[in-house]
Amino acid sequence: MGAAGRGGADRSGDRTVMPRCNTVEGPGGHNTYKAAMNGTYKSEHGGLKNGFVRSGALFEEEKFYNGGLYKRPFHEAFEETPMLVAVLTYMGYGILTLFGYMRDFMRDWKIEKCHNATEREEQKDFVPLYQDFENFYTRNLYMRIRDNWNRPVCSVPGERVDIMERFTDDYNWTFKFSGRVIKGVMNMGSYNYLGFAQNHGVCADSSSSVLHEYGAGVCSTRQEMGNLDKHEELERLVARFLGVEAALAYGMGFATNSMNIPALVGKGCLILSDELNHASLVLGARLSGATIRIFKHNNMQSLEKLLRDAIVQGQPRTHRPWKKILIVVEGIYSMEGSIVRLPEVIALKKKYRAYLYLDEAHSIGALGPNGRGVVDYFGLDPRDVDIMMGTFTKSFGGAGGYIGGSKVLIDYLRKNSHSTAYATSMSPPVAEQIITAMKCIMGEDGSTLGRQRVEQLAENTRYFRRRLTEMGFIIYGNSDSPVVPLMLYMPAKIGAFGREMLKRNIGVVVVGFPATPIIESRARFCVSAAHTKEMLDLALTKISEVGDLLQLKYSRHHFVPLLDRPFDETTYEETED
């Protein structure tokens, strides 16, 4: 317990993943969270509840942020949607919906040809398949701007990509290739955080040599003939990288979540899930058969209330205690760019003795001074997180996912998880790519290249976010998160932004409903360590140009700092271990 103790200023040195604080797993019942949190300062001295000390006002050498749980400032902003923009957005959707109804009417009366799937004549009397809102949306709204998605890429998706040019002559119902290639489009959309998506360099060389040795496919599962020495090596390395006892690697990141949560919890268990959790977590939670309750995004008051209710009330009707309570959170939320309030989650988890499942799909490699994810970012003890899940798909430029945790947990999963029993094991060249990339980040290849990349990413992120905010765009999320959502709001601007940016040779990802709430359409940039300052400057110039053209600079700098509210409802100091 008390991993968030002592040092606020001890983050400069190149320490390993274990935090240096000395209050880990203390058996003493009186060495409570309060003592660890306030450290050398007396709790009564500050006068504020929860040892809240205004940053840097009294103590210069060591700063406590946000109630002493955080060792670094935690800036997260979600600027309010301006009222006029919201009204105009709804109006736009209204117009498109009206035209959608008109087109559906025309298709129904055979005035125009219907291009998309419909029920067959003999199925007309059954439950309709294509009549819900999402089908209406796909047919009448998404189709109009479909050219912004699924563009075929024909090169390595590094910091620059080549895109196959295509055109449509029936308003996006079908596409034809012109045969030309748009060369050197700047890639602001891949999750290539550390720039390991390369076709040259150490990673590519070593994986190609492994390809020559092992081939590409394994053709068996881990439990049968597919357990290669490369996989064992990878798992040991992952465990070392994370600072946990053991780890397990899978060939698919999505399935790591959706197949392992059912192995961990079941009927009679409770899952507390963040409302913005990824689809894989949602699917896993539903497949498990456990009761699912949703807490507000990154809102610890909401989480604590659910935890309290769960413990007080127990299961519905029978009021038996829950078998297990599993809190499911992500490290970086990929649509909001926010970072989980891990110190608070861990404090709550300890207080209420729940389990914690942390999905580091976006944060592993991309956050923290050593690139070891959100645990490293906050300087916490990885052993406080029961299940550390993450993917190799993003920062490591590979594919697949891992689960790290105690030896007991990993042995249990190795036996019981569907992913180990039924999934084909990871392709050896991919495993080698991950091993090389991970060793590079850890500095075990004898170079400082990995550390440079991690630092470059952090620098790029801060620069990019700061410049965009200065330009007056509404940017969501944490100031340290490499996922940068830029708000577009209006449906026509989704399409216009993607097209205008591609015209200026920059590839971006634009996102609308159903991935976001209907009015909060956005463009999502992913900053990479492979982007140079010149590239970022060029991209920023172009974004600003398009922003002026489309009138996207909505910001009125009315930030809603979420952590400025008082810690009235959470009572961390009552924690007894």
Next chain:
Amino acid sequence: MDVKYIKDYLSWLYYQYLLITCSYVLEPWEKSIFNTLLLTAIAMVIYSSYVFIPIHVRLAMEFFSGICGGQHESTIALMS
């Protein structure tokens, strides 16, 4: 120079109109339907305001002068 500037400004304004009303993503024939409908509505609003506002203003004036101004007339009548 000025003509070019005004032209640019107008085309920018039209682009904003397209974006805000979402006619940017409509097909050309839908766009023309939408524009026709919108123009008709605006024209009708303008025409009806041209026709009816003067009448309403006059009636209102008469009504209010009936309340406030009538007093004066009667006082004058009394004095004479």
